[in-house]
Amino acid sequence: MSAALRSFETQWRTRAPDALQxxxxxxxxxxxxxxxxxxxxxxxxxxxxxxxxxxxxxxAGCETPGVxxxxxxxxLVNAEQHAVTLTMVNGCPVLPADLPDINGIEINSIRExxxxxxxxxxxxxxxxxxxxxxxxxxxxxALFIDGLYLKITGTVPTPIVIRHLSTGDGAQxxxxxxxxxxxxxxxxxxxxxxxxEGDITPLNNSNTHIALGRDAQLxxxxxxxxxxxxxxxxxxxxxxxxxxxxxxxxxxxxxxxVRSSLEARxxxxxxxxxxxxxxxxxxxxxxxxxxxxxxxxxxxxxRQTARAIAGDVSRVIFNSxxxxxxxxxxxxxxxxxxxxxxxxxxEIDTRPQLEIYADEVKCAHGATTGRLDPDMLxxxxxRGLDRETAQSLLVYAFLADVLTGMSVNSARSAIENAxxxxxxxxxxxxxxx
Amino acid sequence: xxxxxDLTARxxxxxxxTGVNLTVNAGEVHAIMGPNGSGKSTLAQVLAGREDYEVTRxxxxxxxxxxxxxxxEERARAGLFLxxxxxxxxxxxxxxxxxxxxxxxxxKAAGEPEVDAYEFLALIRQKMKFMQMSESFLTRGVNEGxxxxxxxxxxxxxxxxxxxxxxxxxxxxxxxxxxxxxxxSTGVNSLxxxxxxxxxxxxxxxxxxxxxxxQVHVLSGGRIVKSGDKSLAQELERRGYDxxxxxxxx
Numbered sequence: 001m002s003a004a005l006r007s008f009e010t011q012w013r014t015r016a017p018d019a020l021q022x023x024x025x026x027x028x029x030x031x032x033x034x035x036x037x038x039x040x041x042x043x044x045x046x047x048x049x050x051x052x053x054x055x056x057x058x059x060a061g062c063e064t065p066g067v068x069x070x071x072x073x074x075x076l077v078n079a080e081q082h083a084v085t086l087t088m089v090n091g092c093p094v095l096p097a098d099l100p101d102i103n104g105i106e107i108n109s110i111r112e113x114x115x116x117x118x119x120x121x122x123x124x125x126x127x128x129x130x131x132x133x134x135x136x137x138x139x140x141x142a143l144f145i146d147g148l149y150l151k152i153t154g155t156v157p158t159p160i161v162i163r164h165l166s167t168g169d170g171a172q173x174x175x176x177x178x179x180x181x182x183x184x185x186x187x188x189x190x191x192x193x194x195x196x197e198g199d200i201t202p203l204n205n206s207n208t209h210i211a212l213g214r215d216a217q218l219x220x221x222x223x224x225x226x227x228x229x230x231x232x233x234x235x236x237x238x239x240x241x242x243x244x245x246x247x248x249x250x251x252x253x254x255x256x257x258v259r260s261s262l263e264a265r266x267x268x269x270x271x272x273x274x275x276x277x278x279x280x281x282x283x284x285x286x287x288x289x290x291x292x293x294x295x296x297x298x299x300x301x302x303r304q305t306a307r308a309i310a311g312d313v314s315r316v317i318f319n320s321x322x323x324x325x326x327x328x329x330x331x332x333x334x335x336x337x338x339x340x341x342x343x344x345x346x347e348i349d350t351r352p353q354l355e356i357y358a359d360e361v362k363c364a365h366g367a368t369t370g371r372l373d374p375d376m377l378x379x380x381x382x383r384g385l386d387r388e389t390a391q392s393l394l395v396y397a398f399l400a401d402v403l404t405g406m407s408v409n410s411a412r413s414a415i416e417n418a419x420x421x422x423x424x425x426x427x428x429x430x431x432x433x
Numbered sequence: 434x435x436x437x438x439d440l441t442a443r444x445x446x447x448x449x450x451t452g453v454n455l456t457v458n459a460g461e462v463h464a465i466m467g468p469n470g471s472g473k474s475t476l477a478q479v480l481a482g483r484e485d486y487e488v489t490r491x492x493x494x495x496x497x498x499x500x501x502x503x504x505x506e507e508r509a510r511a512g513l514f515l516x517x518x519x520x521x522x523x524x525x526x527x528x529x530x531x532x533x534x535x536x537x538x539x540x541k542a543a544g545e546p547e548v549d550a551y552e553f554l555a556l557i558r559q560k561m562k563f564m565q566m567s568e569s570f571l572t573r574g575v576n577e578g579x580x581x582x583x584x585x586x587x588x589x590x591x592x593x594x595x596x597x598x599x600x601x602x603x604x605x606x607x608x609x610x611x612x613x614x615x616x617x618s619t620g621v622n623s624l625x626x627x628x629x630x631x632x633x634x635x636x637x638x639x640x641x642x643x644x645x646x647x648q649v650h651v652l653s654g655g656r657i658v659k660s661g662d663k664s665l666a667q668e669l670e671r672r673g674y675d676x677x678x679x680x681x682x683x
Contacts, residue, residue, distance in 0.1 A: 373521075374485070375521045376521050376523050378483055378484075378505065379520070379521045380523075380526075381504070381505040381509070382506075382508075382509055382514075382515050383531065383535035383538075383591065383595070384510045384535045384538035384539050384542075385531075385534050385535060386538065387504075389538075393526050393531075393534075394526070396525070396526075397523065397524060397526045398525065400524075400525040
């Protein structure tokens with residue numbers, strides 16, 4: 001047994017039981033049986049966790065020294081433009097005593113709601129499979145301290161923001177948990193912003209579960225903007241009912257090791273998902289993104305657009321898989337992944353896959369990776385632009401497909417700013433916006 | 434203004450220019466003609482500073498400076514402009530942004546203040562009107578979805594805004610209908626000035642009816658084999674390139 005596994009087991013044994021105990025126990029048992037994923041596991045073949053496995057972890061504290069110093073500059077959207085900002089510190093919700101009443105949203109602690117009425121949230125803890133990408137979710141279920149349960153009951157016109165703050169040291173582990181439950185016909189935009197105090201942060205093992213009722217609509221963002229020493233394992237589950245629509249943006253702009261997964265299930269006819277991934281490899285960052293979309297009903301639609309750039313000695317991986325179950329006829333899916341290498345020592349791996357068990361489906365996929373186009377570069381140089389500026393403009397243009405899809409202008413512009421600051425010659429680039 | 438002596442250059446290991454000699458003085462318009470594959474575009478690209486074209490011998494001075502020692506962007510800022518035969522499309526980079534960045538890079542190099550947004554928009558609108566270009570140009574990506582003719586107009590528009598000392602126009606006339614050719618020619622003529630020079634690389638004599646050259650050169654086999662005044666272009670049109678190449682053998 002690895003040092004990490006032993007330390008997680010120790011944490012588990014010293015935890016006081018709560019109402020979720022039977023669910024937690026089953027999850028921990030399975031996690032310990034399966035162990036940490038390794039390079040032999042299909043969805044982990046590009047990410048080596050041996051260094052992580054060799055470490056011991058203790059529970060990251062819920063003390064919130066950083067919250068007071070969280071400045072407005074960390075905000076993705078300004079106060080007038082959002083419904084509410086909720087803060088999680090090391091996976092612990094920091095809810096103000098007097099939460100404002102917001103039309104269309106109910107905000108609860110997962111533990112509280114489970115104690116009152118377990119049936120409302122039980123389904124969010126039923127892990128669908130033993131698949132290797134789910135191991136960390138099992139650990140999250142066993143060890144999460146508390147989480148946020150957001151029930152969207154109506155139309156929320158401005159974004160709901162969740163700030164996940166990591167603070168502490170590398171020998172700690174945190175397990176943030178979010179449930180977003182959208183009632184039939186509800187509609188909202190939700191932004192999850194992961195950030196850290198300083199470069200070294202606790203191991204972050206987060207899970208967000210989204211369920212969309214009939215005709216519900218959600219635009220969801222997850223932005224990784226933690227420090228260069230952060231390790232972040234993040235799993236997103238999306239379940240969609242009839243005619244629901246989800247637009248999902250995953251933006252990796254921070255962290256040292258980021259593993260980001262998305263598992264979506266289009267369970268009923270008419271459900272549609274658009275997923276956009278903007279993955280930026282910088283310095284020695286490692287970004288591993290896995291998307292698995294299952295079309296489980298007829299007339300379901302999915303679109304996956306990924307743009308990956310890798311500079312310095314970074315590595316970016318994007319694997320996407322579309323599964324069309326038997327009977328899911330007229331399923332319509334597209335996977336488009338483009339990679340851009342900015343340095344000879346960087347690496348991008350992409351692998352779009354299809355598993356089709358139904359007839360009459362439309363499934364397209366494409367993946368390309370290359371360097372900056374020398375003709376485009378020469379054209380810009382021949383007009384007198386600095387090489388750095390020309391390169392940055394081309395990189396920026398490469399990512400534009402994903403940026404232009406974002407409908408929250410303030411979030412888009414904040415994300416653009418954060419993105420630009422990681423490109424060479426950011427000062428000049430800012431003038432172009 | 435421009436002095437090329439015994440210039441040889443290789444592309445992908447193959448010698449394309451085999452000893453070009455050419456002098457262009459301020460105020461002059463030169464036409465470089467020649468059959469396909471004679472090295473016309475290579476010469477234009479080498480002068481603009483394309484890095485994958487390897488200069489193996491010779492020298493080029495531009496206003497007394499060693500042009501070959503300058504990077505492409507430095508040449509542009511020093512006042513050299515290349516109008517591309519095949520302008521590249523750059524989706525996602527706005528036309529106006531590129532032009533503004535180009536103009537400011539040049540002004541900065543000359544120690545002048547950067548142009549402000551309002552002033553620049555007024556300038557670009559004026560030049561666009563002159564080039565008979567549609568407003569949609571302002572919001573589009575560089576050459577994105579442009580027709581062949583629109584791309585060439587855009588090249589000339591860029592030239593008018595950057596006001597280069599030396600403009601090298603590589604087959605800017607090809608693919609243009611007669612109306613577009615007139616617009617492009619008017620654009621080029623508007624830049625004629627005792628302090629500037631223009632080198633027109635062209636396959637056909639047609640453009641030279643509108644932009645009258647001071648000298649015409651025939652490039653063949655990677656070097657200039659014949660030079661003359663504007664009547665040389667007319668003679669070439671009548672007798673074909675075989676005539677010059679025949680003369681070269683004799």
